[in-house]
């Protein structure tokens with residue numbers, strides 16, 4: 231038997247990497263040296279585009295690394311050994327951020343909430359008061375928590391205020407939400423934010439970014455000595471001024487990222503690109519609910535639009551769904567992580583996804599469910615019709 235995946239790419243519905251914007255895929259073939267005028271032009275323009283996406287007036291550093299590299303950069307440049315750091319943990323990537331900080335810092339306070347919920351700023355304040363914590367140096371949070379698929383949205387502004395009231399800066403990981411949901415460093419008073427190329431921007435993995443925009447972030451940077459040469463912002467800054475990076479960047483990925491950002495910002499418009507993510511999230515949730523599936527995150531205003539999680543309806547589906555989708559139609563979706571492994575599945579709704587992809591996703595999930603529960607067959611037709619006929623700005 232010849233399998234489709236020997237000849238065609240899988241359809242990516244994992245929460246990154248995502249399906250590439252066609253212009254980004256084409257740009258991957260570009261080769262250019264990183265100390266020439268052509269590169270500098272492209273680099274400068276990429277940085278400007280990223281400033282627009284982060285909505286930051288500050289500088290943006292680009293590292294050749296996946297998202298974890300930007301987390302590493304944040305830790306090494308803004309956190310010292312004796313800092314008092316508050317980490318909000320409402321999912322796997324908050325937990326990982328904490329662990330990266332703990333490699334260096336002795337004084338980490340974690341505020342954890344059950345996965346599927348997000349922390350409430352008032353409760354965090356009460357927690358700090360109860361524990362007689364009067365000052366902090368850094369507050370760290372994920373914006374869009376990829377496992378389980380929750381998002382802070384405007385609440386992040388209240389956490390920024392909390393951080394500032396306690397004399398701290400706030401560092402926000404928006405690896406899985408940037409470009410897919412509204413985000414604004416300047417309106418929400420975020421000191422430092424980070425993200426990476428392979429999720430909602432429809433570009434390949436390999437680059438991550440960090441923006442710092444406030445006087446307080448600058449002061450903290452100046453008080454901290456980076457143990458890492460590769461992620462040292464002070465070194466990166468010297469080269470940023472010349473529109474270069476200190477070390478050889480992944481030039482092809484940069485060309486692809488540049489093409490993706492150009493498409494998003496100049497052809498589509500950022501607000502529209504984000505709206506596409508919302509439209510697709512709504513239709514996926516509607517169709518899968520028609521098939522009897524239940525979203526894992528109950529509270530709609532904290533449900534991510536870029537990572538959609540659903541409870542497995544039975545043990546048998548938990549064991550078969552991903553395998554069947556991958557083997558039979560080449561669709562890649564994700565399981566839950568940590569304590570949610572085998573309990574939820576996650577659909578990455580990121581980057582370049584069209585109605586054709588959605589049709590295949592819904593009909594294939596429906597087909598697998600039907601194998602184990604014949605009653606679903608009747609709603610499958612309706613769910614597919616719903617996707618077929620819904621309004622989508624990208625068809």
Ligand SMILES: Cc1ncc(COP(=O)(O)O)c(C=O)c1O
Nearest residue numbers: 296297298323372376403405406
């Ligand atoms: C919120 C968040 N932070 C950090 C990371 C780590 O990124 P990477 O896997 O690109 O290193 C991810 C990856 O999914 C993520 O979703």
